[in-house]
Amino acid sequence: GQQLNQSPQSMFIQEGEDVSMNCTSSSIFNTWLWYKQDPGEGPVLLIALYKAGELTSNGRLTAQFGITRKDSFLNISASIPSDVGIYFCAGLLPSGGGADGLTFGKGTHLIIQP
Amino acid sequence: NAGVMQNPRHLVRRRGQEARLRCSPMKGHSHVYWYRQLPEEGLKFMVYLQKENIIDESGMPKERFSAEFPKEGPSILRIQQVVRGDSAAYFCASSPGQTQPQHFGDGTRLSIL
Numbered sequence: 001g002q003q004l005n006q007s008p009q010s011m012f013i014q015e016g017e018d019v020s021m022n023c024t025s026s027s028i029f030n031t032w033l034w035y036k037q038d039p040g041e042g043p044v045l046l047i048a049l050y051k052a053g054e055l056t057s058n059g060r061l062t063a064q065f066g067i068t069r070k071d072s073f074l075n076i077s078a079s080i081p082s083d084v085g086i087y088f089c090a091g092l093l094p095s096g097g098g099a100d101g102l103t104f105g106k107g108t109h110l111i112i113q114p
Numbered sequence: 115n116a117g118v119m120q121n122p123r124h125l126v127r128r129r130g131q132e133a134r135l136r137c138s139p140m141k142g143h144s145h146v147y148w149y150r151q152l153p154e155e156g157l158k159f160m161v162y163l164q165k166e167n168i169i170d171e172s173g174m175p176k177e178r179f180s181a182e183f184p185k186e187g188p189s190i191l192r193i194q195q196v197v198r199g200d201s202a203a204y205f206c207a208s209s210p211g212q213t214q215p216q217h218f219g220d221g222t223r224l225s226i227l
Contacts, residue, residue, distance in 0.1 A: 004156075006156075030213070033215055042118070042205050042218035042219050043157070044218070045216075045217060088157070090156075095212075100159075100162045100169060100212065101147050101149065101160070101162050102149075102157070102159060106155060107154075107156055
C-alpha cells in the first residue's frame, strides 16, 4: 500500500520555539491534510491543502502542498504548551489511484519543555 | 453543531464474541470512513461508505469484519469472533463529499480479553 514518511518522529523543544515537520511520499496525492491528536481523542483537522504549491495558514500554523504533489510541510511558530500532541499528515490519492480513504503518516510527537 | 459521534467510547469483549461499533456522521455529511489505529501508529483506512452502499473496502480484513451505513441510523462496524489482535482504537470520519476534508470522532477503544 501507499506510505507517507513523516519526520521527525518526535521533537523536544522549548516554549516559544518554532517547529517544522514534513511528509514525503513516492506517490502523488491530490489533497494533503494535517491533523493533531491529543491522548484519548480523535484527530482534529488543522489545515487542508488542495493545489500543488499552495501555502495556507491557520493562526500560528502554516502548511504547504509541495510542487511535486509528493510532499508537504507544517510549521508552527512561537510554540505554546497547548501545542503538545501528535501531529499527523494525511493524503488523499487521485480517484482510481488506490484506496478512497486517507493515507496517514506515523505522526510527529511534539513535546514542549517549559 | 454536533461533531462525529461514536459509541461506545470503550468496549471490552472476550475472544470469540462480537463487537459492534457505531458512528453517527456530522449533520449534512453522507460519506463515512472507518479507520483503525494501533498504539504509536497512524490511522489505517478500512472502509468507505455512503448511504446504503459500500464504496471501497480495500482496507478491511476479508473475514470477520463488516460495515454498513443504512438509510436510517448510524454506520456500524461489526467484528465477529474477535481475537486479541483486534484490540485497537477504531475511528470513524465523515465528510460532505469524497474530496472534502474528513472530520473524525473520538473513537472506540476495543479491548479483547
